[in-house]
Amino acid sequence: MGVKAGEYTVFSRAFKAYNNEIMPGIVNASGNKITVTTHIQRLQLLDVEEVEQSVKFFIDVRLSWTDPTIRWDPALDTQKTSSIKVPEDTVWSPDITIFSAVSKTFPIPSSRRVVRVNSDGGVVKSTAQIILNPCPLNVNKFPFDSQECLFRIGPWAYDNSEVALRPFLAPKLNISDEEYFRGNSEWKIVSIEVEAYADDSYGKGQVYDEVHYTIKLKRAWPHYFWVLILPTFICATLCIFGLFMPSESSGYRFEKVSLGVMTLVSMSMVLETFSATMPKSSTLPLLGIYVLAEELVCACATLVTVTLSLLHERATTRRWMVPKGLAKMLLWHSYDTHIRTRATSIQPMKGGSVLSPHLSRVSSYLRELESDDALAAQWMRIFDRLDIIGMTIFQVINIIINLAILVGRS
Template structure:
């Protein structure tokens, strides 16, 4: 029992005195050695052999897509970059003077690559801030993780709007150095999405990273975004299609009601309003034309033609067939309409009942019995189905092109 007590007393008193601990004095001594005794100079590249290139590994940890402005063709993202390199002037032996194995140093106190976003949208600034620290280990390994809100340029292709995909690149380059002096390599992670927050308007469908093969030290991070089209389908596409259908049904409204022209003009103005809304959503350039804009222009042009036809028909409806005979052009509308409406109900005429004189006389009597109102009704029938087929074909073809082309 006495021997056990002596052993415990020995462990509590003697052993702790031999345990190695790091104190603030030890860290201060190490910093004095590195920056004062060794005369560290942050203006010198961190290599003892200055003919070699500093090898820097770079990854991008994307946090969020803040905004994608198609008008200005700019992409605003947030996240942080991870840089790793070896600084040979920041190496030490932890066994000497009870030194720590790693320390934290303000980023402006050591050498770091002047990496910047090359395709910045507004201002060209460096990364990080003076209050950020870098992490340095005893073997000279440096970790620098500057958090940034990046606003870059991004060329927008609006051909398949609102089912479009956009590919945006963020180009980071060591501005003052060539590839022979500083070589930026793509890290093992590339674009990391472990902290990514989904955007409400855009879906991130793919990411990639690549290095340049030129003399320039640069790395490209590519983000492929797909627009979430639900908002535009509900608030733009469906109303436009419904308005185009209403434009077709102009010819259902009787010419004698006196409301047809005003109805056609109202539908045309509604389409013009939606064309203005779409124009405000798209970037003002002439490199690409949206299929939706083409569809709106076709529908608006056809709606304009419908307004003109309604005005012409209103003029024809008040004519007197006794004072203004119906010529063969307008009779053609009547015959075509009769052909499509009464083709199945026509009775076959037997050879005995047929004679050229009776047929000619019957045709003349029919022409005399046709009124201008009947001509207008026949025109309505032809124009209705022509407009319906035109609108249907344009909607199906251009809609298929927009949806499948984006894929």
């Protein structure tokens, strides 16, 4: 490592009798504990594993403390050197680590890392690392959810009678600079809360200082709206229209079970798509409830359509008479009134011709056909209006479900 002449002189003088294996307070026999200040100066979210319930961060933790055994007077140096950079293993360092992390990767090996030492004995150490930290996820409101992940930083062997750990800023860090605090394409860092904590759970009168960083993340939900919620809504809407609209201009009803079944299959595939990426929990996420509700709406609409088709077929083939109450409710236009009385429009032929018996039978047959056509027309009009009523009811339910999920995100 290249150094200036002044830095070399200061290093030779300050570290001449220095022992980096012994805590400075013990060397001086002063009994004073070392106060270490910790600060997160860079944080970047790399990944959130929903299934494993863990988060991966690139984090740069800065530690600063005062080592009373490393001091010099800059006035005695011709170049007025007030600080120098030395290899990390040259000075004593507190064993402060992120012990909530399950794995750590250091992009810069310890042999290449340096610390800054000031003339008053102040030491500043910066450790960049990639960590995997457990983070219990509450996905009840997925994809409109927010998560909180806890990082615990503290000494591994030194209790607070030897090393006192303090946060640099509390209770919140300033994360307005997105260059140093960044989320990823799916998550945004909302805030970082800082809390000093004393852990006395080890017993024997030992208390260990810790600093807790609670990182709040918010999911970017528009992606899921465009690729999951909106297509599901469109699919359900088209399914309802397709089930209750006549397939021919004549107005005759045909079974549309295949359309409903295909819609249910497509929605099941949507449900399977996101359930594979979600942690297994006792409750279904909001998006899962939404897709399941839309499936239920389409299933009920399919069942109603099949029932109406069956009733329509039975009413026309078995010549059921239209109940008066049903006719009054659903047949009210002038055209409806006309088809209700059309069966009596053909009158029996009068006269005593030889052909009268034959003409009477033909006339009776024609009247029967006219009556059947009129009855079929009545039932067709009734079931057309039942279709409109059913389509309106299910579309209203469909819209209410979509409004509910958008309101539920708040």
